[in-house]
Amino acid sequence: MLKIRLLVAALAMTGSLSASAAESLPASAPAPENNPTTAEKVSLGKMLYHDPRLSSTGTVACASCHNTMLGGEDNRPNSMGVNGQTGGRSAPTVWNAAFNAVQFWDGRAASLEEQAAGPVTNPIEMGMKSWDDVVARLKTIEGYQDAFEKAFGKDSISKDNATKAIAAYERTLITPNSAYDKYVEGNTNAMTEQQVRGMKKAVEIGCTSCHSGPAFNGAGMFQKFPVNSNGYFEAQYHFQKDLGRAEVTKSDADKHFWKVPTLRNVALTAPYFHNGSVKTLDRAVWLMAKLQLNKELSDAEVADIVAFLNALSGEFPTQSMPHLPGTPGKAFN
């Protein structure tokens, strides 16, 4: 326990970090008052989340881009929606998304429920014309009538309930027991010396000023990215092509502001940044220090921080595959 106290003290001393940064990941996520988590909702939500019939072509599920068998996204620079279309942003991980105060890179959704409604009718993502069409399709599938009834009562297939169920399922997607979690819970052998060194460096240079809290996601903070850029970096990575939060708010003050993304499982979610333009975590760490903190890290410092970030990869819970209900004798649409 002594080392832990020392760590917390060390973290607090930086002035830019509260002691809460040394908290381990909670085992469960809070649910909003109007959508308490139940086993029936989670079961239905898991079906909907993995069902490609929520897309116009029947080929793209939530899980296609936010892959629950991988690090919660698709390892692509940007995702591929219906008919091979791609957008400009990289899919954020669904793992531990329940701990984000807002959703989407630009924070335009205030909840998982609100987020879940978006991609389904986005023409380059899942491509459904409207949620009315989704609801009509789900109503033709007897197994969904039953699953909604169990979760929400009779004749309850609706956009509102579908997104509530998906959000309830997503709240179960938590990856506890990373090396870091074990370390802050008192097992001082859980992290290597290099990882501890990397953690201290990350705190010292200021990474955790923004990537704060147990999910290292700034608890709803928006930050400008990049802060200190120039033509050289822009030509390589095109970070400033996308206005970020300003695309939503239409306010100049929000130009290039982004939700602070979680660092949990970051080693598993390459490529990096909002546009997925950086292929490796080494480079991402170096760029963050340079562009955000105006620090040029040595290779050794980068390696230490990367080692620490690998200590944030958690345990992925074993999940059963949902059995998706069929439409006996009929094509789904």
Next chain:
Amino acid sequence: MLKIRLLVAALAMTGSLSASAAESLPASAPAPENNPTTAEKVSLGKMLYHDPRLSSTGTVACASCHNTMLGGEDNRPNSMGVNGQTGGRSAPTVWNAAFNAVQFWDGRAASLEEQAAGPVTNPIEMGMKSWDDVVARLKTIEGYQDAFEKAFGKDSISKDNATKAIAAYERTLITPNSAYDKYVEGNTNAMTEQQVRGMKKAVEIGCTSCHSGPAFNGAGMFQKFPVNSNGYFEAQYHFQKDLGRAEVTKSDADKHFWKVPTLRNVALTAPYFHNGSVKTLDRAVWLMAKLQLNKELSDAEVADIVAFLNALSGEFPTQSMPHLPGTPGKAFN
């Protein structure tokens, strides 16, 4: 038991069906001598089968078109591969494919192992340039090095072993205990009166001459389809656009010949036929009788046979989701 014996006798009386048609689905599938099924191969095969990184874009897994959460295919007329491309044929179900003597609609693969190699490098399916590229990519993923080692020994990542593992996994995808299976095992209440009537009608008109054996797949038989067509049907369904087995053998004698597909879970695999041109099972049954057997079924007869075919939907085993290994800190390709 009396009823069963009567049934078997009735089936045998038709002259076109051996008593073996009344066998229930075996609980396990035979494996070839050079690829005995092991838990380690099945575990690796399940990972590979669900991993979209086996495609050029990282978006299409075996499971994308042969969906293990659905009826083993995608409910589309024809599947959608990388970059939104589509082909001319409908994905066959992976469930019980282990009982097919040959694979693909045109039977061009003699085994599940051979089949598994095909789509990965098909430019409109998974789009990898070569299996060498697949192997090179898998070798960059540490978790796959371990999983191959457990299944096949040290440094064993290869096309041969990858397809063996996928085939070993597919041999576990069996759906036993359908109403029909329970019926032929002695539970005469397992099928409804209508289902029994439909079964007898299917035998009587000759469906089971080709759809024979416990998987109702003709055990490797090729048959011409359509046999008795005309311009009216061709204009609607374009069945003859595709030469079928002749595309492989280049022999005129094989024009419009197809592997007899399984009827197991057929109620879950709409739309129907090699080109997925028929949306409902009712219509598929009517067309089969008309085009293959030159019989015009009444609506009641169609309904009875469809009821029977629904009795062939089996129990889908509960499966855990594989956890796909990441490439820490690097984009997968």
